[in-house]
Amino acid sequence: MVDDNKTPESLVSKEINVIEGAQLDARPVPTLDEPDLPHGMLGRVLVKLNIAQNGASVVIKSALFFVLIAFLPLLVLCIFQGTALPGSVKVPLLGDAITLSRLLLVAPILMLSDLLTRPWLIKVAEHFLGTFIEAEDVDDYKSMFKGVFMIRNSVLIDGCLFVLAFVSSIFQASMVVALDISSWQLVGIHSHPVLSIPGWWNAAISQPLFRFVILSWSFDYLLWVYFLFKVSRFKLKVIATHPDGAGGLAFVSVAQTPFCVSAFALSAAISSVVAHAVLYTHMKLQSFTNLGIVFLALMLLIFVGPLVVFTPTLLRTKLKSVFSFGALCHEMSTLFAAKWLVPRAEGDPKILDSADSSALADLNSSYVTMSSMRPFIFNHKFVMTFAVASALPALPLVATVMPLKDILMQILKALT
Template sequence: MDVPASLLDFSLIQGSALGWRRSLARPRGSASRSLRILVLTLVGWLPLLVLSLLQGGPSVSHAFLRDLGIHVEFLVSLPLLIAAERYIDLSLAAAVRQFLVSELIGPKDLATFEGVARGVMRLRRGAAIEAGLLVASFAVSFMDLPHQANPVWLHSEPGGPRTLAGWWYLVVSMPLIRFLVLRWLWRGILWAGFLFRVSRLPLVLVPTHPDVAGGLGFLGTCQASFALIVLAVSSTLTAQRLSRAPSANFTDYALHLFAFALLSLVVVFAPLAFFSRQLLFAKRRGDHAFSGVAAWHSRRFEQRWFHREPPAGQELLGAPEFSSLVDLGSSFSVARRMRWFPVDIRAAVAVLGAAMAPMVPLLLADRRFIEVLVALAKSVL
């Protein structure tokens, strides 16, 4: 099925209601993305460094330089949140086209599918939503949230006035990183809404499809592209916890990372559960249909070769009936193994690995782990 022209430029990233984002946040090539990453990183992190060194005094500057959470947040997570835009956008657009290329959408539902996609893109361009995200990003900076640990370098002394670096962090840096995260959350909600509405359409699922997901296996790969966002958030959370509780043992970090990894799996792949009902019904239909065909074919195969004399002049070796029986058995096995949740192990491992990746430097920083590695190396060598 040909892809309508209106869906060839499907995107949840490009285009914006805010004029400043058109110049800074709209992807127009790798050079532009690199420039945006550099500019936003310098805006968010460099003034904090300069102001803490110039105005904060030795204690403030030393506290800032030792704040691993801030450095990872703006030098690792922020670039990842921006760099992931192009990759994820291409994955989502390819998934939208795949619904049509694979003929999962029937001709009579094509107009509805196209309307759903266009509706999502209209919401993406909504000025009110992005303005609300921007306001929320600033508002959170001035809220005293429970269990919120403020960096020491925000104040010149405990209970004293804020430093210039503290004000910059409050008014510029923190709203910037929060806006990027909230914007990705909004995009995820838009994409989940799109999947939900598509799952309400009568999809043309194929129980014998090799992806054992009725032809929807591409959705698992598409969702796995959000692993970059998971990595960005996981890196920040781990670094912040490490900077605020440096004396905690490795087990504490591992447990928190593992909990975050499980939460990430649920959040990333939960929208695919919308298709489970249709997949389950398609699997049942496939089981019943193939059981009938397999019974009919196998019965005639046995009658032909086992319950009477073989046809005259036809050798048993190389008879086409045996080949057709094998082909039918393979198709029946694929239909029987059809999953009701279109996620394969590789997609799950990609998200799980992204969530657990910050554990690697923690392992290397753990003295006991290094001792174990040294002991293993000595025993092997």
């Protein structure tokens, strides 16, 4: 005789209660006070000058302010100098792919990308707190969150980044003077070339500001990566049967996806250097193939690699669940066989009137979901999103040696 307390239906009900208890306990869901995440030195200056208020206006006006300071004076000076358009020099300002992409595309996109990434950062932090952090770890988690991102409030950090940006620009000015090519940045190209007035502005103001934006964004992104690493050290309530195939952690990859805009911007910076070399030094595009492969791998390492910190948690959870669910499925299948796969009298209950078969199917479905759990919180489409975003700026260059139709077909094939 089968014990009524150990029927297949009761076992599944018990397992579901255990899972739900682990996922949704009775304690009130804690809240996470959103810190006053700073917008960097430029944003602080605009706020103090009452040019912008805290929020989205700081980001938008910071990007506009950057263009007004870094590019507009160059354009005006080059117009007066006569080097804005082709004719007087081989590399005019409006034909300088590197300068145009850096000042009008790369830096503004990186600054404006904060509007996309910041809200997701807060959502991820709150979701971890409300769903995955144990009750006894709540205070430690809040303290960690505040401590990590308040580092960005440091004026010392901004100062160091600012100095580093200006010091690194000195070497670029020396490289420009050493180039044997007529450019809007130089005068006296045939005898002792020196920086022109717009060249001095570019070396002293525009390029240092560009480097400061790059360094500031990089530092902010490193803080985000460090936050993910710190979270992965907590005991997270990961559920192997979660339908997202990542123990419930797939939301992190969703929040990481907006960074593909930043990947596009960084790739545009590199593509502009290649375009400049192809246009003005007559180098062949094919000679940059290895550089493109290395850069694409680097982009995937930067934007996809940090999510691997959750892989040990996923592997431990799956390994543990294989044994626990395996034992439960074995016990349930044994009870099901003992109850239904034996000779039965005419008056015995019919299997169609029992919930046992449905319970067995539900448990088997849970086991299949658990066994298909991925070792990573992302899938191949996530990886392809960053690969395409990183490769997109190079599309016009590649189109010069490969039909655009074939390129688009390859991209669509990779995304499907």
